[in-house]
Amino acid sequence: MNEDCASPSAEPPGRYSNLPLVDPCLANLPVSSNGKQVIGERTRLFRERFFPAVTDQEWNDWHWQLRNRVTDLRTLERFIRISEDERLAIEQHTGPLPVGITPYYASLLDEYNPLQPLRRTVVAVTDEHRRVPGEADDPLNEDHDSPVPGLVHRYPDRVLFLVTGFCSVYCRYCTRSRMVGNPGGEYRFNIKQWERALDYIAANPSIRDVLLSGGDPLTLVDSRLDWLLSRLRRIPHVEFLRIGTKVPTVLPQRITSGLTRMLRRYHPLWMSIHFTHPDELTPEVSQACQRLADAGIPLGSQTV
Template sequence: MSRSENSVAAAEPPHQGCASAQTLTPAAPPAPLTGLALEPRPCATRPAASFRRRFYPGVTAAQWNDWRWQVRNRVTNLTGLARFLRLSPSEERAFSAHSGKLPMGITPYYLSLMDPENPEDPLRRTMVPTWYEAVVSPGESNDPLGEEHDMAAPGLVHRYPDRVLFLATGFCSAYCRYCTRSRMVGGNGHGMARSKSDMERAIAYIEATPSVRDVLISGGDPLTMADDRLEWLLDRLRRIPHVEMLRIGTKTPAVLPQRITKDLVRRLKKYHPLFMSLHFTHPAELTPETAKACARLADAGIPLGSQTVLLAGVNDSVPVMRKLMQGLLQMRVRPYYLYQCDPIAGSGHFRTPVSRGLEMIQGLRGHTTGYAVPTFVIDAPGGGGKVALYPEAVIGRQGGDLLLKNYAGETYSYPDQGGEWGPAAC
């Protein structure tokens, strides 16, 4: 593969496709969709192969399975989308303006997993813009986590004492409508990979900061970068003596599993200890193609953890969440974080009450293996970092005993002589 061929994804900017919150003013906010999470349809009802034969009859299996073909043929506008889906009025209206802050981009593979008739299809809701994005609720902002405030160098967020977030690119092969970093992927930047000079400045900061032992490479999606560019970055970071571990945050195995090639994995495994945080949303993403991609990464010795955002009407029911978490374990992906949806501008129709997240954890804990129970966190607005939340388990004291509530709601006592623990300490 030539260098020019290998640079397709890094060089191709996303197209603008949805309306911005500043240009749209709906008459009333949408009705809440909480609790409508749907059970996934069996994969066999709409396999990618039959989708390809129907909509891409001239495309070979080899082309379809080439990640660069998938990126080049992303659906990015209303005309393209209407070819595959029967659009709802809310979806159509989202395209009435073409200067949207967050572009639309969906790989043909990921589109093949969506129900073409149902606008409430979970995967479709996460990728297809709707008019509801125009509703900006109180407390929402374009940078809710205050990352710009903690930028130590271009694209480098230093918030925690011993680790940094390296935003290597603003490009994704598919754009989640609740994206926390939508500010990076739209506008004049077009979501391109950072310049080499910017990366060098970020690397220089890490080299000059011995307290940094952990670097999380994210974006955008760093696995959309060309192999050579990604390996250059990994190599530079691995040469820094005090950097003990590298992590990559990506949604690629879910939306573009074809990207996890043997050559990519061969390169990645040279930089251990290397971890990956994979973004999964719904059990419908757990396809044979995704299982193959995760198997390649796991077989290369790369520990895989999942990060899931709790989304109203998408995955906010215990049966759906349990099926997702158990399915991930089958693919050797350890559930890591369940995130409360960040208050990004225009995301109110996705956010659930915090109590719903606690219900998810309560419905998992004790009802499935502990490995399948993620930590529920809120990334505190304004740069406070991740705050873990747990269902209340300590309910009081009785003499010298601590009173505990188990997964079934039953109360048990533990002899905790001299302990100071109480409900307020939870």
């Protein structure tokens, strides 16, 4: 094991660190030689079959990926053979945590096997609707420790900042299923709510660590994420920032040179990437991780 690789469970240091600009754990990941966005062979075959008119440029545009997400049973049936259990689960679903799968991630799903781990991650089954004694809508009891909407302050020196309820892909095991993908209700995410959270952080000098989560922070456009990070960086006692995200594994096209240039202005900045299974480590994901590492961002793998 490379001793230079930080443990994914290690806490960020309490003071600024002289970190290497490239994480040695990711230095040898395969990327395209010409610097363009790579497309894995499996994904290319999927695209040629189901999106024959779509160009490389369109496919590699993260906005196109979001506009063309799988969000209903009829569309999903184009790509995989739906089991009766999956069909019933999707037809019965109401409320938050809807179906949401990027075309890229759909290309990784097994067409015939409903037990494939990646398919189980994003396609609902009827067990999802079962309730057992002791089960809670808020299993981590985050709402109890929320002094203002969208902010969780459980430990004295750090806060969890929920900046959006949107994800590019909705994982069926989500511990925040009560709020994600639901634009209404008590969980609203907007600039006014951000301002209340920022005011709270600024008023509590014991807070040195801010973890951005959601939803997925990297689904925000560059300008909005830049604004939020810059506001946090203006708070003197906030020493470092962290981002929890699954975007590099489900929407690697989002990791653009423009995004990484912006992120590197806010060091020290850590990123925990949500991996579910080794099959997610495709050429596209490897390239996305390489770009983040080259921007000097230490990456952790958070299996959730």
